[in-house]
Amino acid sequence: MLIDVIGQLVALLTVVALSPLLKGVIENCKAKVQSRRGPSPLQPYRDLRKLLGKERSATPDASFIFRVAPYVVFATPIAFAVLIPVLTAAPLSWAFMADMVGSGFVIGIGGFFTNLAAMDSGSAYGGLGSSRSRFVSSLAEPTFIVVFFAVGFISGGTVPFVVNQTLFTSSAGITPSHALIAAAFLMVVLAEAGRLPIDNPNSLQELSMIESSRLFEYAGPDQALMEWGGHMKLFVLLVVWLNVLVLPLGLAGAVTIPAFLVALATLCLKMLAAALLIVAIESALAKIRILRVPEYLGGSFVLAFLGLVLATLGR
Amino acid sequence: MLPEITLAALFLLVSFQLILARRLRTAVGAYQLQSWLLGGISIALFVDTHLLGLLAFGLLIVVLKGLAIPTLLRRRMGFALTAGRESAYYVGFPTALLVGAALCLAGFIAASRIPSPSRLLPEAVLGIGIAVLLLGLFTTTARRDGVLQMGGLLVAENGLLLIGLVLAPRLSLLIEFALVLDVLIAVVVMAFLLARMHEAVASTDTSELTRLRG
Numbered sequence: 349m350l351i352d353v354i355g356q357l358v359a360l361l362t363v364v365a366l367s368p369l370l371k372g373v374i375e376n377c378k379a380k381v382q383s384r385r386g387p388s389p390l391q392p393y394r395d396l397r398k399l400l401g402k403e404r405s406a407t408p409d410a411s412f413i414f415r416v417a418p419y420v421v422f423a424t425p426i427a428f429a430v431l432i433p434v435l436t437a438a439p440l441s442w443a444f445m446a447d448m449v450g451s452g453f454v455i456g457i458g459g460f461f462t463n464l465a466a467m468d469s470g471s472a473y474g475g476l477g478s479s480r481s482r483f484v485s486s487l488a489e490p491t492f493i494v495v496f497f498a499v500g501f502i503s504g505g506t507v508p509f510v511v512n513q514t515l516f517t518s519s520a521g522i523t524p525s526h527a528l529i530a531a532a533f534l535m536v537v538l539a540e541a542g543r544l545p546i547d548n549p550n551s552l553q554e555l556s557m558i559e560s561s562r563l564f565e566y567a568g569p570d571q572a573l574m575e576w577g578g579h580m581k582l583f584v585l586l587v588v589w590l591n592v593l594v595l596p597l598g599l600a601g602a603v604t605i606p607a608f609l610v611a612l613a614t615l616c617l618k619m620l621a622a623a624l625l626i627v628a629i630e631s632a633l634a635k636i637r638i639l640r641v642p643e644y645l646g647g648s649f650v651l652a653f654l655g656l657v658l659a660t661l662g663r
Numbered sequence: 664m665l666p667e668i669t670l671a672a673l674f675l676l677v678s679f680q681l682i683l684a685r686r687l688r689t690a691v692g693a694y695q696l697q698s699w700l701l702g703g704i705s706i707a708l709f710v711d712t713h714l715l716g717l718l719a720f721g722l723l724i725v726v727l728k729g730l731a732i733p734t735l736l737r738r739r740m741g742f743a744l745t746a747g748r749e750s751a752y753y754v755g756f757p758t759a760l761l762v763g764a765a766l767c768l769a770g771f772i773a774a775s776r777i778p779s780p781s782r783l784l785p786e787a788v789l790g791i792g793i794a795v796l797l798l799g800l801f802t803t804t805a806r807r808d809g810v811l812q813m814g815g816l817l818v819a820e821n822g823l824l825l826i827g828l829v830l831a832p833r834l835s836l837l838i839e840f841a842l843v844l845d846v847l848i849a850v851v852v853m854a855f856l857l858a859r860m861h862e863a864v865a866s867t868d869t870s871e872l873t874r875l876r877g
Contacts, residue, residue: 523665524672642757643683650679653764658672658787661771 352441355603359434360426362612367425367583368392368576370619375550377627392579399572407565410468417465418566418573424458425580432508432584433591435611437599447506448496455584458577459485459540462562469565477561480638484546484558487645488536491652495536498529498656499593512592512599528655530593535648537589539641541582544630546641556635583619590618666707671788674700674825675767678798681818682759682805690814691736697795697821698728704788705828712783716836717828724824727843732817732850739854740810754805762805763798770794782829789829795822809860809867813853820846 372389379386406414430442431451446454463481466474496506502525503511539546542559549559563574591599598614600607636644677700680693705721708714754762767790774790782789799819803812824842827834857867 524669527669528672528676640756643760646757646760647679647683650760650764651676654672654675654767657768657771661768661775661787661790 349441351603355436355600355608356430356442358608359436360429362434362615363426363429363580363583363587364576366616366619367579368396370583370586370623371579373620373623374626374630377624378630381627381631392575396572396576399567399575400569402568404568404570406570407469409470410465410565413461414465414468414565415570417461417468418570418577420461421458421577422573422580424454425577425584428455428584429580429587432588433512433596433599434584434587435600435608435615436603437512437596437601438509443509444507448499448508448511449493449506451508452492452496455581456485458581462574466562466565471565473557473561473564477558477564480558481542481562483638484539484641484645487642488539488648491532491536491645491648494649494652494656495529495533498525498652498659501656502526502659508588508592512596523659525655525659526593528651528658530589532648532652532655533589533593535651536645537582537585538626538629539645539648541585542578543582543626545633545636545644548635586619586622587615590622591615667704667711667784668787670700670704670707671784671791671825674704674821675791675794678795678818678822679760679763681802681814682763682798683756684811684814687736687740687810687814690811691733691740694736694814694817694821695729695733697818698724698732701821701825701828702729704784704825708783708828708832712832714833716834716839717832719836720828720839723840723843727847728821732847735847735850736854739851739858752806752808759801759805762801766797766801767794770797777830783832784829789826792822792825792829795819795825798822807868807870809857809869812869813850813857816853817846817850 369389369392372387372392375391376386376389428451431446431454459481463478466478468474499511500506505511538544542549547558548556559578563571563578566574595618598611598618600611674697677693677697680696681690684690684693702721702725705717705724709717709721752759770793771787771790773793774786777789796819799815799817799822802815802818804815806812806815827842861867
């Protein structure tokens with residue numbers, strides 16, 4: 349029991365500690381692609397430290413939601429990380445609290461509170477960002493649900509650990525339906541985490557931004573928590589994509605120190621690969637117009653749907 | 664069987680690229696890639712079964728549909744390639760995607776009802792063939808631009824060939840040759856007509872045709 353708790357804590361600490369590094373590596377590689385030297389991969393840590401050292405400030409018009417939201421945003425990816433295989437292949441004691449749909453709700457709470465807080469401050473940009481992010485999320489939702497259905501059909505379960513186990517023991521190679529579902533999931537992950545081609549994470553131009561306009565009114569430690577929560581959200585969603593849908597290789601079978609070290613190393617390698625993939629995508633694509641977002645997410649829905657159809661009818 | 668199914672799944676995906684195509688450049692690219700995939704399926708099936716007809720069929724498709732027809736289209740339809748404009752449509756892109764998904768489902772259900780005792784490929788590939796046929800026909804009705812309508816027709820024809828490959832893989836080479844050459848003639852005629860149309864009214868929008876009076 350105790351060993352389970354320790355394993356769980358190590359997994360959660362991994363998520364908390366490594367997520368800013370993922371963001372830093374992406375930014376650094378993107379700059380390299382653009383022939384700039386770019387910020388150091390450790391820059392997000394420095395930013396967070398700087399922000400955490402400042403005093404709190406909030407507009408007097410805002411209600412308690414504005415002050416509570418950063419903690420919720422920071423906590424939800426951690427709660428989500430309990431439910432997914434970050435380092436271990438075997439489910440830890442808390443993993444059965446929720447399945448993939450339930451964990452989707454957990455991660456959704458963070459977005460919900462970000463939206464409330466953004467509107468709460470009364471800033472025009474906050475409302476704009478909330479409206480747009482709801483627009484994107486409501487279109488991403490069908491894809492998520494169809495992906496969950498499809499993996500449920502294939503593996504007979506929706507708990508991420510079970511899916512991870514059966515998806516790779518039932519079939520020898522990667523089947524087309526599996527590949528389609530993985531592609532569709534990556535598309536919605538990019539949309540949900542506010543990456544290109546839906547939202548430019550580096551843009552501070554008011555009319556085009558989605559994610560950053562929601563954090564506009566935050567400063568100091570609150571902003572640090574919000575941004576850290578955002579880094580962790582991308583990190584955990586990528587963990588689901590990598591460890592559940594694409595490549596579960598290297599996950600620890602039991603809670604031992606060598607197995608965890610191997611799992612940590614492979615996770616870092618996989619994350620590096622995912623970061624390079626994101627860099628490639630973001631360097632190749634421009635941000636699409638907001639009215640063409642339905643096409644992008646409709647495309648991901650069709651991919652997931654075809655995956656489901658191929659998995660169920662096309663045997 | 665896995666390479667064939669994977670190629671067939673890509674074959675299906677590429678037809679969605681056609682549905683989303685706004686320009687001839689994309690449509691021709693999608694068609695070319697799809698033809699290569701169709702040839703690939705036929706050749707992969709030859710590797711499995713050692714039926715020489717399949718190898719010849721695959722090579723024929725690669726040469727004619729993968730090289731000759733796209734080159735011909737790019738040459739003949741230069742006016743539409745360089746235009747780079749957004750084409751007019753009856754059905755919007757997100758709706759078209761959803762209709763496409765529904766058509767795929769219809770294709771797979773239809774495939775499960777077709778008895779074919781002598782087939783070499785799994786039922787999924789037959790479903791993909793029917794789905795691509797439906798998607799191509801849908802594109803011809805959903806787009807107003809004559810060039811993209813032709814693209815839809817060509818893709819539908821690719822789907823038809825895939826259905827043929829599943830249902831009658833041992834067809835005589837002569838008949839297959841005739842089938843594929845037929846498309847070449849059709850493309851020449853359609854490209855010629857569209858070029859004439861573009862010369863006459865400086866547009867390939869077919870909805871304008873109703874205004875023509877003799």
